Amino acid sequence: MSIMEYNGGSVIAMVGKDCVAIASDLRLGNQALGVSSNFQKIFPVTDRIYLGLPGLATDVTTLRELFRYRVNMYTVKEERDIEPETFAHLVSSTLYERRFGPFFIEPVIAGMSKTPAGGLKPFIAATDLIGCLNFAKDFVVAGTASSKLFGVAEGLWEPDLEPEDLFETISQTMLNAVDRDAYSGWGVMVHVITKDKVISRTLKGRMD
Amino acid sequence: MSRRYDSRTTIFSPEGRLYQIEYAMEAISHAGTVLGVLAKDGVVLAAEKKVTGKLLDLSGAKEGGYGGSGEKIYLLNSNVIGGVAGLTADANSLINYARSAAQQHLLQYNEDIHVELLAQRLCDLKQGYTQYGGLRPFGVSILYAGYDSHYKFQLYHSDPSGNYSGWKATCIGANNGTAQSLLKQEYKDDIDVKTAISLVLKTMSKTMDSTTLGSEKLEFAVLTVDPETKQPKAKIYRPDEIDKLLESEGLAKKDDDAMKTS
């Protein structure tokens, strides 16, 4: 049994038209035993960046606290919010610091980044557990249901989805993928980040 | 005589005094005034800026940052605002220290630092320079306006010796005696933020050298609790917001003042 599957859990992020979405399941388990059905794996970093942390649950909490610390220090020193690209590199270098004794987490980043023209454009990225960045144009997946998520997302996702359609797409992708994964499930949390607001919803799904 | 006992911070004079500390406090009593008032539903801070002039580039203060113009009032943590009086360079170093101490507390306890604990952290540092040799103490007094779950709204003052104390209303910097006696007369228990804002501005206008108040001479901040999220909300006013506030309080400067920055 791999340490990456010890607690279970999955995260996915998708790009839409002038919006991005990120979703996770809410299960925390001890191998096959379910412990909590309200374990958040997605955390707000700024008003328009969300970070998903699937993997070993102790490292979910540790990294969540560590990234909050580093982003807060960045914000007070720079006196401005961090940009998604910059944050992605912060994630990458933080994980690579532990190259030979890693955090067992594969982070997913979703946010809206500033364009030189002053607008906002969607940004998603994921890294492996030692911080190798993967910038994607469509969607990124991670966690115990990643192989299933790839399959469903490949079938459902299409370019330029409006926020409500993107919400529907990512929700159906997540709900159907985690139903085929014993270690993920027990509810789903979805965030859709648009130019001016974030829509957060909790989905019930199959609670078994 | 004085040469012998004030050349090092760590040496007591025969009367049992630490001259360097007293000199540091003397330096602060010439610095720009910082004034704080505690209300039942918030804390108010105001500060007089000394570095002014029409050639000073304040474009950074108009947008970006947390508000304020970066001379006297700073956000120390999401629940604490600090107002500094004294050497600005020393203050910057202390602000850095305070911000990282607050973040380290958040990392360790997953909870915003308590206001008194943050004041204690800085005082531990300041006290060190009154005892260990070779270095000069920090020439800075700080007012801390903050909120935490235990004592709700609080106002603290710390001085270069590392002493700190809690206040309902207090003042540091130039003319602090005048301001304090004014506050003593005017302050009432259980005042609300709105009254506290008026009190602060009225006291400021009476203590400051210039006859009229304006954003180029004043920094202003209020800490309240957001009624929706129940989280502390620190608001450091931007220059245009200060002018608007002064106008609504009837303290705005007249047009005859030549100090136009825009």
Place this chain on the structure above:
Amino acid sequence: METSFAITGKGYIIVAADTTAARSIVKMKTDEDKIKTLSPHLLMAYSGEPGDTIQFAEYIERNIRLYQIRNNYPLRPPAAASWIRRSLAESLRSRKPYAVNLLLGGYDTTTYTPHLYWVDYLGTMTEVPFGAHGYGSYFALSLLDRYHDPEASLEEGIVTLKRCIDEVAKRLVVTPGKYKVKVVDKDGIREIEL
């Protein structure tokens, strides 16, 4: 086989732990108290590797006490839990990690709410309506899924707890024997007899 349970109710938390101290197949002691009082409104049930458990629990107990002496008030349950979790998470990547599992039950006197945290030796922490450690958890958790009520009175909570204890006594190969049960609510901590 070590077992501990904790359940929340309306304004209180019940924490129960068995009282057996075993070495190999032998019961060395049957009146061991495995629930520490960390502060006036915070309980910690601990289980795991003998030696590590007591060493770690006392380390936590004294540091929480030190914080209270230094700052005049104790850490609130969420802050205490986060700090304890961090201690375990840091220990996990040290040369000799502590193998200790915890249930932290506390009453927050600033917000008037009870909090229960499930913490394992890896530093995994989650706030739960009910939690359990040890072999008993396999029976108790599914039972509590059915019977737990977050709005239950203390009497009802105790009845639910007894169901868990009886189920474990009936189905687990090695019955834990007696339990120590403690309650924390707005009035503080007290031990109750079943």
